[in-house]
Amino acid sequence: MAIKKDNIKLIFGLKLRQLRLDKGLSLNELSQKSGLSISYINEIEKGKKYPKSDKIIALATAIDEDYDSLVSLKLSKRLEPISELLSSNILTELPLELFGIDPANLLEILAEAPAKISAFVGTLIEIARNYNMSIEKFYFSALRTYQEMHDNYFEDIEQEAEKFLELHQVTPDQLLDEVFLANILETEYNYKIEPIDDKANPAFASVRSLTITNAQGNRLLVNSHLSPVQRAFIYGREIGYLFLNLKNRLHTTALVEAESFEQLLNNFKASYFGSAIIIKRSLLVPAMADFFSQKQWQPEKLIGMIQNFNTTPESFCYRLSNVMPKFFGINQIFFSRFNNFAGQNLYDMTKEMHISRKHYPHTVRDEHYCRRWVALTILNDLGESTGNKASTGILCKAQKSTYIDTSDEYLVVSFAQNMSPTPNINVSVSMGIYLDEPTRAKLAFLQDPDLPSRNVNQTCERCSVFDCKERIVAPTILQKRHKNEELRKALRKMIR
Template identity: 55%
Template sequence: MPVHTDHIRLLFGLKLRQLRLDKGLSVSELAQASGLSISYITEIEKGRKYPKTDKIAAIARAMGVEYDTLVSLKLSKKLEPISDLLSSRFLTEIPLELFGIDPSDLLELLAEAPAKVSAMISTFMDIGRSYNMSVERLYMAVLRSYQEMHDNYFEEIEAEADSFLTRYAAGSAVVDEALLTSLLRSEYNYRIEVFDRTTHPDLAALRSVFRPESSTLYLNAHLSSEQRLFILARETGFQYLGLKNRPLTYAYVEAESFEQILNNYKASYFAGAILIRREELIRRLQELFARPQWSNDAFLAFIHSFGATPERFFYRLSNLLPRYFGISQLFFYRFNNTAGQNVFSLTKEMHLTRQQGPKGMVDEHHCRRWIALTILQELAFLQQNKNFNGTLCRAQVSTYADSGQTYFIVSVAHPHQPHQHQNMSVSMCFAMNDTLREKMRFLNPVSPEISLRIVNEACERCGIFDCRERVAAPVILQKRRQTEAMRKALERLK
């Protein structure tokens, strides 16, 4: 893979610095032997300058090494992880400026302590390989950090959405399938076709496919009206925002670059903003929060009134609640489950608070008391015993047994892939604090329809020994207690 010009300068500087140290030369001694200034040698070693051919030859003579050895991009074994990082897609594709990082600052950090940074990079890369972290997962983690850093609110995209609504759906006009289909066809020359999973079984997991060479959008015939509307709005977002580098499928088959991931997020954000208008949602949320009693059915009807899937609605909430209601300590997560099985997969998460909450786990079992899991169990029971094929909504105030932190959680569960008996729950969680109780009247006191539950992180680290929902022994907790007992015994020996 080609190496970026900035990285070539850094690689040369790292190699020069390492060779100089290996030969026991100071910067001033090398400068004197090569006839170059101390400041110039320093600039080279920090990756800020790349010397011309005659100066490289002078440095090589002063160091007693071959010219080709000095200019080769191959580093010593000690610095190989840095070389691997600089040769990878990561530094060239992740726009560090999004996080307020000047790329030159990162290069200088690598130059200042190359051996230590190299060891750290090697450790991170080993961890990634151990947990089979794909490039897509890395990109998604970077995107999630970007969202969390901005409280998942982007005024520039909101402004573009307002501009679109003013132009195409002024006043209270509804952005519906007819409008978006007409716009895509007339303004952007789209052809819209349908494919069926029975005739294209290998595409059954995809909701849509876009072929740019023919400007054809293929939609899965089994989409719900809400899913179809969102895909059309997202396609409109790609075009209206001028986002050229984009994924061609929904969901991802393979992410080719971080820019694709970021542009997909921007188009999806735009879609949510034109389908769920900011002013209307804020006004109706104020009315909802002012109610003294909580109703699961009423909240489900509230979501449906916006013509959105529960996941899309919760995501829109995460855009607006921090900015317009001061409710910033929240997180969102999604679980998938095959009906009748006791396996739950956390497939999406976003935390706007660094406090305790569901996170991806390896070789551990999420607490089965979480409302996001119990609602999936309830849905599976109703499907298997009552021929239920609808959507459930449940609310819970969860208090963690270990930390004492308390959250108000709203969870919605519905069939995800009915032909495979797959269900999904999406949940929005709010840290219980004075701001939340002040904004949401039904929490002060807690409304009767909201259940109260003591929960924990995972069975393996939980001390609730009489828990009927436990599916694994508390082995991590037991090991921690054994270690603590050993530490105390060692103290007594003193």
């Protein structure tokens, strides 16, 4: 991949600094030999300026290096990882200022200690390769970090959503449905909404929506297997792109098409907007305040809220992650989504977000998640109800989960529903709340005897509960850890 134009100055500066140090020259000595000022050379080495040809010749002569070698974009072997980083899209496409990082400061760090940074960057790249981490996965991780840094609450988008509702004279108690939102797309933005023809285009069978914008007009193709509430969210997100004037966008719900971090960020903003106009905070906050004040655990109330807001369990949980830190001071929470092929004891975590700190559960490669988690047991319940041809509406279960190794306790509320356009896939979404003392005081129903409690762990491979009936593999990682500890003890004893 070609080096980005903005990084050529940095590469030149890194090379010049490294060659100067290799020759044992100080900035003052190089200044005297080249006839350039110390401050100007310092600016070059920090990647802030790129000298003209006559000055490059002067520098090359001063450090006894030929001109072509000095201007070459090839870095020395020890700086190759930095070259690889600069050759990627990361520094140019990731808006570092979102994370409180001044790009100029980052470049200065690279210039000040290139050898150490090179080793660090090389390690990160090697880890990414070993875990098959693509640039798209890096962007997803960066976006998740951005959301977590802001407690997943964005007042500017909330205000834009309320401006939209006011502009369209939506009354305080009015809830938006697919008809209302589709009408806005068709009448105000000249959209044509059509079903996806998955027989003619089988590659789009699992795609929820596809936006086509060209000289002929705007077309929004929607998967015909989606429910009205799923279509409503897609329309709301599409309006979000338009109302927020987000130009660089994704055209499908297949997020792997993302070519830049900006596209993922804009998709998040449009989705946030869509959720905010469908699940208005002015209605959700008092509804949740009433729910938290109840002394009995009432899952039917949550299901009723989901249905009243004309939304899905996933959108509802995600919207809760917006308002709970801001309006209830409950900010140690996580959101997760699991997929499960009906009838199989395999579970894949396909989405997660953590606020305040990293919580359990979170994605673990090549291990088996604890089968005591309510997020997984509810999928088993859904599979059984579907197999028995019972109602396949929304299931809701909750559990107070105490982690055996840490004694950390969470309230985990899980929903399951068979709403995936992919056949035979069941989905659960969960909201977890860390139960510290201030949070316990805000949830009146925690002492309800109908709210079950269970001891859980991270994965079977790490679990010390050997008589666990749900265990499906041996605790190999725990056994290895114990074996290593015994070896360390033996070594310490021998040394003494």
